[in-house]
Amino acid sequence: MEDFGPYSFFASVVNTSQHFWPSIKSLFNSSFITALVGSLAGAYAGAWGAQKIAVKAKYKEDALTQIRSINAAISTSYSIMNAFLAMKKQHIRALKVDFDRTKGLIERQRKGEIKYLEYTANLLTFPNIHSPVSILQSLVFEKISSPARARVLTLQIRESIEFLNASITERNNLIEKFKTIDFYKENLTDLYFGFPLDTIHDTSMPSLIEAIHNQVDDVIFFSLLLCKDLNQCGEKLKKNLDPQLQKICPKVENVDISKPASEGLLPSKELYAEWLKAFKND
Numbered sequence: 001m002e003d004f005g006p007y008s009f010f011a012s013v014v015n016t017s018q019h020f021w022p023s024i025k026s027l028f029n030s031s032f033i034t035a036l037v038g039s040l041a042g043a044y045a046g047a048w049g050a051q052k053i054a055v056k057a058k059y060k061e062d063a064l065t066q067i068r069s070i071n072a073a074i075s076t077s078y079s080i081m082n083a084f085l086a087m088k089k090q091h092i093r094a095l096k097v098d099f100d101r102t103k104g105l106i107e108r109q110r111k112g113e114i115k116y117l118e119y120t121a122n123l124l125t126f127p128n129i130h131s132p133v134s135i136l137q138s139l140v141f142e143k144i145s146s147p148a149r150a151r152v153l154t155l156q157i158r159e160s161i162e163f164l165n166a167s168i169t170e171r172n173n174l175i176e177k178f179k180t181i182d183f184y185k186e187n188l189t190d191l192y193f194g195f196p197l198d199t200i201h202d203t204s205m206p207s208l209i210e211a212i213h214n215q216v217d218d219v220i221f222f223s224l225l226l227c228k229d230l231n232q233c234g235e236k237l238k239k240n241l242d243p244q245l246q247k248i249c250p251k252v253e254n255v256d257i258s259k260p261a262s263e264g265l266l267p268s269k270e271l272y273a274e275w276l277k278a279f280k281n282d
Contacts, residue, residue, distance in 0.1 A: 066145065070230050089265055099122065140230075164219065
């Protein structure tokens with residue numbers, strides 16, 4: 001046989017492939033291969049379908065868990081707001097209104113506009129406030145995919161309560177001085193209302209009353225705003241679910257503020273205009 005170098009090898013491969021191709025073709029057309037391919041395709045489709053069902057079930061479970069956590073956070077924030085609304089209604093509003101009114105009357109008396117005036121300084125002490133803000137923070141930061149402003153509001157509520165408790169403690173300590181130290185008892189009017197006294201001009205009490213009033217309003221405002229933001233978050237999440245899942249989802253909680261609004265207990269939104277500009281809802 002003549003040797004044509006590499007061409008003889010190529011010719012040999014071609015001859016061999018031509019010899020085996022009918023057998024190979026027959027094999028791929030056989031019922032065994034057809035069944036094998038069908039089986040593999042079926043297995044892949046089944047696995048893909050099972051994975052799709054598992055992902056859908058996980059999404060359903062996560063969505064329901066999120067909405068339940070949102071409702072828990074709304075309820076917690078609402079309970080905090082209600083506690084401070086009650087505090088404002090029972091004590092803080094009267095403390096601030098009576099203080100401002102009486103101070104104005106004393107100033108008029110000292111100008112000779114009023115001849116006789118009776119008043120009683122409000123020396124009622126307040127306990128520190130304990131609220132479920134830690135529970136609220138855990139829900140908002142750990143259980144919910146919260147918008148940024150909701151997280152900021154939660155921190156503002158905590159901070160406002162801490163500042164309020166510090167103001168309450170300082171006022172209680174000052175009241176103790178009014179009751180026990182002769183200098184404070186003898187100069188009660190000037191020291192209580194912050195009027196100048198010889199070389200002393202102590203405005204501690206009016207400053208503390210103003211701070212307590214504002215800090216109570218802060219907690220009310222931020223708690224209410226958080227309730228609204230969480231409600232929007234829950235409604236948005238529910239809206240993105242398929243109709244069948246929406247039917248079994250719990251209702252997203254909403255708060256009714258008509259009563260405190262009618263009683264004039266809600267702080268004005270205008271007081272927080274700068275804060276709202278800085279932290280727009282996302």
